[in-house]
Amino acid sequence: MTATTEINKIISKENLVYNKTSVLLDNEMHYCPGCTHGVIHKVIAEVIDEMGIQDKTIGVSPVGCSVLAYNYIDIDWQQAAHGRAPALATATSRLMPEKYVFTYQGDGDLASIGCAEIIHACNRGENIVVFFVNNAIYGMTGGQMAPTTLEGQVTATTPYGRDCKVTGFPMKITEMIAMLPGTRFVTRQSAETPGAVRKLKKAAQKAFENTRENKGLSFIEIVGTCSSGWKLSPVKSNEWMKENMFPYYPLGTLKDE
Amino acid sequence: MAKFKGAIVVDTEKCKGCGLCVVACPTKVIELARDVNGKGYHYAHMANADACIGCSSCGLVCPDTVITVYRVKAS
Amino acid sequence: MGDVRLMKGNEVIAEAAIRCGCDGYFGYPITPQSEIMETLMIRRPQEETGMVVLQAESEVAAINMVYGGASCGKKVMTSSSSPGISLKAEGITYLAGAELPALIVNIVRGGPGLGTIQPAQSDYFQAVKGGGHGDYKLIVLAPASVQEMNDFVDLSFKLAFKYLNPAMILSDGVIGQMMEKVELSDFKPRWTAEEIKEISGSWATVGKPADRERNISTSLDLDSAKQEIFNHKLQAKYRAMEENEVRFEKIACDDAEYLFVAYGSSARICQKAVEQAREKGIKVGLLRPITLFPYPTKAIQEMLKDVKGILSVEMSAGQMVEDVRLAVNGKVPVEHFGRYGGIIPTPEEVVEALEQKILGK
Numbered sequence: 151m152t153a154t155t156e157i158n159k160i161i162s163k164e165n166l167v168y169n170k171t172s173v174l175l176d177n178e179m180h181y182c183p184g185c186t187h188g189v190i191h192k193v194i195a196e197v198i199d200e201m202g203i204q205d206k207t208i209g210v211s212p213v214g215c216s217v218l219a220y221n222y223i224d225i226d227w228q229q230a231a232h233g234r235a236p237a238l239a240t241a242t243s244r245l246m247p248e249k250y251v252f253t254y255q256g257d258g259d260l261a262s263i264g265c266a267e268i269i270h271a272c273n274r275g276e277n278i279v280v281f282f283v284n285n286a287i288y289g290m291t292g293g294q295m296a297p298t299t300l301e302g303q304v305t306a307t308t309p310y311g312r313d314c315k316v317t318g319f320p321m322k323i324t325e326m327i328a329m330l331p332g333t334r335f336v337t338r339q340s341a342e343t344p345g346a347v348r349k350l351k352k353a354a355q356k357a358f359e360n361t362r363e364n365k366g367l368s369f370i371e372i373v374g375t376c377s378s379g380w381k382l383s384p385v386k387s388n389e390w391m392k393e394n395m396f397p398y399y400p401l402g403t404l405k406d407e
Numbered sequence: 408m409a410k411f412k413g414a415i416v417v418d419t420e421k422c423k424g425c426g427l428c429v430v431a432c433p434t435k436v437i438e439l440a441r442d443v444n445g446k447g448y449h450y451a452h453m454a455n456a457d458a459c460i461g462c463s464s465c466g467l468v469c470p471d472t473v474i475t476v477y478r479v480k481a482s
Numbered sequence: 483m484g485d486v487r488l489m490k491g492n493e494v495i496a497e498a499a500i501r502c503g504c505d506g507y508f509g510y511p512i513t514p515q516s517e518i519m520e521t522l523m524i525r526r527p528q529e530e531t532g533m534v535v536l537q538a539e540s541e542v543a544a545i546n547m548v549y550g551g552a553s554c555g556k557k558v559m560t561s562s563s564s565p566g567i568s569l570k571a572e573g574i575t576y577l578a579g580a581e582l583p584a585l586i587v588n589i590v591r592g593g594p595g596l597g598t599i600q601p602a603q604s605d606y607f608q609a610v611k612g613g614g615h616g617d618y619k620l621i622v623l624a625p626a627s628v629q630e631m632n633d634f635v636d637l638s639f640k641l642a643f644k645y646l647n648p649a650m651i652l653s654d655g656v657i658g659q660m661m662e663k664v665e666l667s668d669f670k671p672r673w674t675a676e677e678i679k680e681i682s683g684s685w686a687t688v689g690k691p692a693d694r695e696r697n698i699s700t701s702l703d704l705d706s707a708k709q710e711i712f713n714h715k716l717q718a719k720y721r722a723m724e725e726n727e728v729r730f731e732k733i734a735c736d737d738a739e740y741l742f743v744a745y746g747s748s749a750r751i752c753q754k755a756v757e758q759a760r761e762k763g764i765k766v767g768l769l770r771p772i773t774l775f776p777y778p779t780k781a782i783q784e785m786l787k788d789v790k791g792i793l794s795v796e797m798s799a800g801q802m803v804e805d806v807r808l809a810v811n812g813k814v815p816v817e818h819f820g821r822y823g824g825i826i827p828t829p830e831e832v833v834e835a836l837e838q839k840i841l842g843k
């Protein structure tokens with residue numbers, strides 16, 4: 151038996167162990183090669199599929215690279231003004247308490263312009279899930295400084311490196327949110343290895359289960375990469391993230407009540 | 408001898424050649440092709456098919472969800 | 483007669499919202515309209531009709547809660563006063579851009595800036611000419627009585643859902659704070675999930691069943707060609723509003739040689755000014771626009787065969803007068819009289835202005 155025929159024998163329906171969930175649409179993603187958004191979208195779609203909640207889930211997309219998230223996950227979506235996703239989700243969840251409502255926001259959207267909305271939605275303990283993607287840079291607008299940009303990090307608006315004396319310090323928004331009594335589950339995850347993706351998926355599952363049990367707000371930060379903004383290859387970006395982001399933004403669950 | 412034998416199918420036209428699957432593969436099955444796809448990306452492919460154990464690591468980390476994984480028990 | 487009460491204009495907005503089957507109110511306190519949310523909080527409609535009432539962290543959050551609620555096909559509203567409406571402007575243009583129905587109430591106070599808490603009509607431009615960015619229009623209703631504060635809540639929702647467009651009640655601190663007799667509307671039940679599916683199922687984000695495409699509330703289209711086509715669609719909608727929804731009232735216009743044009747509380751003052759002027763032998767009438775967009779342009783034009791001069795009376799430095807002039811197009815003299823910064827004109831001042839500016843006395 152030749153190698154090719156052996157492979158062809160393996161490639162058959164009954165041996166399938168991993169494929170794209172049907173909740174993820176076939177539209178080609180506009181993200182750059184290696185972008186963490188793609189992995190997070192996939193994880194969310196898989197959880198929605200496995201929990202059987204496609205017809206009960208409403209996503210709120212932000213302004214930023216993931217503004218077009220509604221082109222990829224096959225659910226009803228609302229597209230929010232910059233930073234306002236938690237306000238949309240608040241009303242949606244209160245007016246339809248039986249639904250699963252989540253926001254999907256980047257670091258500029260959530261931690262900068264939308265700081266008030268996220269803090270207050272968390273403080274009210276809205277029964278929603280928040281996915282917060284932190285790659286320490288503005289992607290869509292071309293690599294400017296984000297609130298989470300690390301000290302010394304070069305961006306389009308900190309071309310000589312972020313000087314904390316001038317621009318303040320990288321914001322640990324997840325730690326702030328964990329302090330608010332309205333939040334139930336606050337965790338920081340990543341998605342660069344198979345193990346990390348599995349952990350992220352478990353966290354997402356738990357978050358949506360919290361919604362089902364009306365437990366209040368679940369907040370998942372995902373430390374991710376932006377190879378275009380960082381001007382590194384996708385593989386090098388993961389290395390840079392582990393070396394520089396993880397020490398400042400340590401992975402793990404901050405709160406689980 | 409591995410307990411499982413696997414194989415992957417890459418949607419080469421959708422692959423953006425980011426190479427994250429190459430790093431994620433524990434048995435060094437995947438390489439980026441010398442050829443490019445319609446968009447000019449060096450797409451991922453099974454360069455060392457015999458070594459595949461069908462673990463799905465490549466599929467999990469693929470941002471564009473272009474990898475389908477199959478697995479059988481090794482005979 | 484139905485349920486007749488003596489109530490404040492602001493309280494009536496709240497009561498009318500509950501009675502018309504409103505699903506949600508999201509607001510932030512600001513004088514002179516805080517009684518709207520306060521009344522709702524006292525009434526506890528969540529226990530009576532299931533209506534959600536929430537004090538948001540800011541006007542910005544409140545209008546975006548309205549965006550979220552409207553996206554679900556629900557009847558949702560917010561209210562504020564001038565500085566707060568400026569903050570809501572972003573959300574309002576997003577609502578217009580996403581073609582979402584909603585009600586925004588503006589109980590106008592004097593500006594610019596923090597201005598004053600006294601009544602004014604200086605947000606006319608903001609309401610009818612934009613306020614936010616982009617080519618969009620609001621349906622703008624201007625009540626002149628507490629009764630109309632009641633009536634226009636339900637009417638606003640009807641028009642908002644008919645055209646899938648946000649509607650605004652543009653009132654002011656006079657009507658908001660004033661107590662008057664009002665016949666309240668009868669209670670209407672809130673729409674059920676089934677009814678929402680029937681009315682708004684083609685666009686409302688209520689969860690995607692297997693048998694339809696996903697619904698997306700968005701104002702984004704990166705393809706300029708498509709964005710232009712979408713803008714054509716919006717403009718066609720605004721032309722349809724101009725064709726079908728113009729509302730106005732004429733008082734003492736049959737034999738009028740001169741005309742006041744005034745809306746809201748200015749129209750009430752002009753009504754008295756009409757009496758006083760007629761006692762002096764000046765045949766003046768009043769045209770009161772009820773819809774400020776769409777504007778009663780044709781109604782004004784139709785009066786031009788008899789009318790020799792028009793005075794636009796507003797509690798502003800002269801905003802609506804521009805629309806009067808556009809309608810008149812130079813055929814007769816059009817002048818403006820206004821008090822502003824929170825000052826309310828007297829009927830005597832209005833008559834004097836008519837005499838000086840139009841009759842040339």
